Amino acid sequence: MSAPFYIGQRLKGKLNWYNITKHLKIVFGWQGVRIEARELTTCTNSERSQTGQSVVIKSVRHFRLENERDVLKQFQGRSPFIRPLIDEIIEPQDPPAIVVKFLDDHLLNATTSKHLSKHEIKYVARRVLQALSVLHRDGFVHTDIKPDNILVNYRTGAGSIRFTDVQLADCGSTVPACSKYAKDGDLIGAPIWRSPEAQLQIGWDTSTDIWSFGAMVCVYTRHAFVIGF
Template structure:
């Protein structure tokens, strides 16, 4: 695939002009403005993601400091849609792999991103791709090493009444994604709450840990998504009988097969995790959001009021 932009190319925006300095991936570049400040350039040919991210940020970025903001729109070249975003030093995945978050960092980061989700959810928008590598951070010295935390990559952020949500379009990275999305059921803001809980578990353990990564399967294996759902069931099952109210008969049949193939003796309920691994306080908080029926999950607003945020007793 030929890159849209070359190193040294100048892009003219409404607020400044930008010189491309580095290609990060097919659709993302670093560039410097006229003050030599670094920005992130995003553009993709023949797909609405970048235009959608621009529209979502225009709607929400002034309501919260916890979304990575749009800083400019490129006018030359005029096509495809190209945007400039704030540059932050790192993403949360890299930072947590480098060093597991301490207690203060964990709560600070999670409150920031939950505030961002709450802002989106208030208007019925779903991020759909919530994971540590889409949380961007600036670093500092001190007890809490993060000076800024912002949720980014809003190209797949859509309202709950969009065709993507109502038709059950599969979105996001499977190991971070809610069971209803993986089973191609209609989804809503509760899907982000599952992803938030998944990220909390990963940050507690540290490194590149993900509870739902299927063992012995690669991302492009045909059985990979089913493997993720099986892991979700092993730790947070069983599916409640009332799931039949929101799932079609084929999906109910698939759920029954999963439950038959994994007898109770082979499940590993997360609530039984030892306190040496996960404190009781953390386990209770995690268990509130990791419900296989999305109707049982709390909202972002409710989670922000949870007693988990109070000072730790330990």
């Protein structure tokens, strides 16, 4: 199966035009091809000339894309630590696609070559907790807290902390704690970060995010961490 979008293709959004410059990741699954991310440069509506701003296009024929769009709209502008929705693609209409902010990397990649320092752990943790606080105040559960869903921009020049921006991403499976998914204990997240109640499928709420967050912090602070499931 081939990707539904090609390098050089121009897509029309509700607010702007976008020119595909790079395939970031292509995943085959769910209902056909899933284009998880595209690196793009924006174009003006009038001349459609490249302006150089990089964004990401997420495209998949799956309800999670629509859910992510709706969740991001609800929380738009309420936290600088949740990756924002920038636009929605309207041409072509199929496959559906949304435009989100581009960041340099995710935490999993950022820590493969160099461990996080104590200051960096605090810096990242504070921002992730603030993002979760906004979601949880409205009764929403992210459900998939893990290093590769925490995006970062790298700092240029010297400094004790490598990062500038830190944003929580991938709200495709974010749902209210009062939803049927939560009450029925639907299996969520990656096994290594999954809370006991989610693993046992006995119902979960916002506390499952805190478990996943705590497990991640334990790993990065090199504390003993036992997975017993």
